[in-house]
Amino acid sequence: SSKGQLENFRTKSTINRINMYRDKPNIKEMWKTPDKAARIEPDRRWFGNTRTITQKDLEKFRHEYSVQKKDPYSVLIHNKKLPISLLTEPSQENQMNILEMESFGNTFGPNARRKRPKLSSYSLEGLVEDAHGKEESYKVDKDIDLVKEELKLEKKWGKDKRMEAGQSKRIWEELYKVLDSSDVVVQVLDVRNPMGTRSPHVEKHLKRNAQHKHLVFVLNKCDLVPTWVTARWVALLSREYPTLAFNANFTKPFGKGALIKLLRQFDSFHQDKKNISVGFIGYPNVGKSSVINAVRSKKVCNVAPIPGETKVWQYITLTKRIYLIDCPGVVYDLGDNDAELVLKGVVRAEKIDLPSLYIPDLLTRTKTKYLESTYLVSGWDDFEDFLEKIARRTGRLLKGAEPDLESVARIVLMDWQRGKIPFFVQPPRLQDEQMEGEPENEDLKKLLPVEQKFRDIHVVNKFDKVDRKNDEEMDLNATNDNMEGANDGEDEDADEEEEAEEDAKDENEGEEQAEEKQQDLNEDAA
Numbered sequence: 001s002s003k004g005q006l007e008n009f010r011t012k013s014t015i016n017r018i019n020m021y022r023d024k025p026n027i028k029e030m031w032k033t034p035d036k037a038a039r040i041e042p043d044r045r046w047f048g049n050t051r052t053i054t055q056k057d058l059e060k061f062r063h064e065y066s067v068q069k070k071d072p073y074s075v076l077i078h079n080k081k082l083p084i085s086l087l088t089e090p091s092q093e094n095q096m097n098i099l100e101m102e103s104f105g106n107t108f109g110p111n112a113r114r115k116r117p118k119l120s121s122y123s124l125e126g127l128v129e130d131a132h133g134k135e136e137s138y139k140v141d142k143d144i145d146l147v148k149e150e151l152k153l154e155k156k157w158g159k160d161k162r163m164e165a166g167q168s169k170r171i172w173e174e175l176y177k178v179l180d181s182s183d184v185v186v187q188v189l190d191v192r193n194p195m196g197t198r199s200p201h202v203e204k205h206l207k208r209n210a211q212h213k214h215l216v217f218v219l220n221k222c223d224l225v226p227t228w229v230t231a232r233w234v235a236l237l238s239r240e241y242p243t244l245a246f247n248a249n250f251t252k253p254f255g256k257g258a259l260i261k262l263l264r265q266f267d268s269f270h271q272d273k274k275n276i277s278v279g280f281i282g283y284p285n286v287g288k289s290s291v292i293n294a295v296r297s298k299k300v301c302n303v304a305p306i307p308g309e310t311k312v313w314q315y316i317t318l319t320k321r322i323y324l325i326d327c328p329g330v331v332y333d334l335g336d337n338d339a340e341l342v343l344k345g346v347v348r349a350e351k352i353d354l355p356s357l358y359i360p361d362l363l364t365r366t367k368t369k370y371l372e373s374t375y376l377v378s379g380w381d382d383f384e385d386f387l388e389k390i391a392r393r394t395g396r397l398l399k400g401a402e403p404d405l406e407s408v409a410r411i412v413l414m415d416w417q418r419g420k421i422p423f424f425v426q427p428p429r430l431q432d433e434q435m436e437g438e439p440e441n442e443d444l445k446k447l448l449p450v451e452q453k454f455r456d457i458h459v460v461n462k463f464d465k466v467d468r469k470n471d472e473e474m475d476l477n478a479t480n481d482n483m484e485g486a487n488d489g490e491d492e493d494a495d496e497e498e499e500a501e502e503d504a505k506d507e508n509e510g511e512e513q514a515e516e517k518q519q520d521l522n523e524d525a526a
Helices: 002-007 012-022 055-070 124-136 144-157 169-181 200-209 227-237 256-269 288-296 338-343 355-365 368-375 383-394 405-417 442-446 465-473 490-503 507-525
Strands: 184-190 214-220 243-245 276-282 314-317 322-326
Touching: 169 200, 169 276, 184 200, 184 288, 214 227, 214 256, 214 288, 227 243, 243 256, 256 276, 256 288, 256 322, 276 288, 288 322, 338 355, 355 383, 355 405, 368 383, 383 405
Parallel strands: 184 214, 184 276, 214 243, 276 322
Antiparallel strands: 314 322
């Protein structure tokens, strides 16, 4: 049959295999070294991970792509992997014919319908007068372009990034988290330089955008200045906001009872809420975390005598109705130079490359007596001689008995930032006119006077008679209705501490509530 005859024929693959067996390889040619350059077929597929497609297949795929794209029930997956520029048809943009939209006669000439442009003057003489007027009213200080050029030069030559501590975007985000979450904002100031550690930007922000929030000043480190300095600064700042003096001593703090009493008054203003939050803000190294630990009578925040220890905000339970929020130190750019930033304690002294550059400013801010009593040296001519005497007295010498000036300067800056060198900014004298009249702040009108006894402050640094003479002249036990200064005895402080301890008996439950609230706020912020 025909079927049986076809079975005896060899297939095409069988024939190719048999022909392959007939062609034996030439071993000599295989081992022969090539003496000519090999040619590669000029095909772009050898040089790239691409595929070629015919025009017909492209048109077919383009049609199917457009159908699927218009279908509302289909979704195109892996859109980025497709050559969209080949799939979409090029759109033909027609040039706009301006004369069809608006003819020449309607634009120019006596029959013009176009509106006349608004100019300061329509004559050449008027334009010249305007130019001369602008030239006379020009001020170099207010020229924004010149400021930008200075910034370009500063960026070109490079600025020390460490001097921008406390100004990063992340820290400002942490600050605004605390401001948004707080009912009461406590701005902690360094009593040695209260005006230099204030944040006018935050105060303006609260006045403009959050008038319902309460702002309080706390003057920390009052044990480093004479008592009359603390009393006068409290009296001066109390005309603007409620102000308290504080000493964040963990074992025997000053002002703890007064601060708790003040927070209780703010709590009474918000009886409609389950609890209130109190945020602590301020410059780096002013003692925000130390104040919270002193009020809590427990180490709930990490503290260190260096700036930048607190990295993120933290919720702490004070009572069942009062929560405290710790915030990283934030520096608002007020145009301070590098020396002012270093002496304010914004930058860590151990991270400064040339600390000796800031010693001349330090010598001008404190008295020579205090430096002599602190380092037991005397009779220096300039700052280099001052550092050299300290280096030789303490044995800080390099090879060849050369004094290590940079190491000694770093130690002096660290002592300055930690308050070992007596220093304070002289407070202005209070006039009788300033003390008269009602305060503008609404909180000062509502709050009851919180009394403090300034003579109970234990001053650590030793000052001379000139700096201490006002302690005898001023009546530090006087009471003022505007919280300028008043007396809070030890018995009242003890009562307030006992009440705070009674409210915080269930610490575990309160801490769990604080953690849950912090998680919720973090989720909202995210």
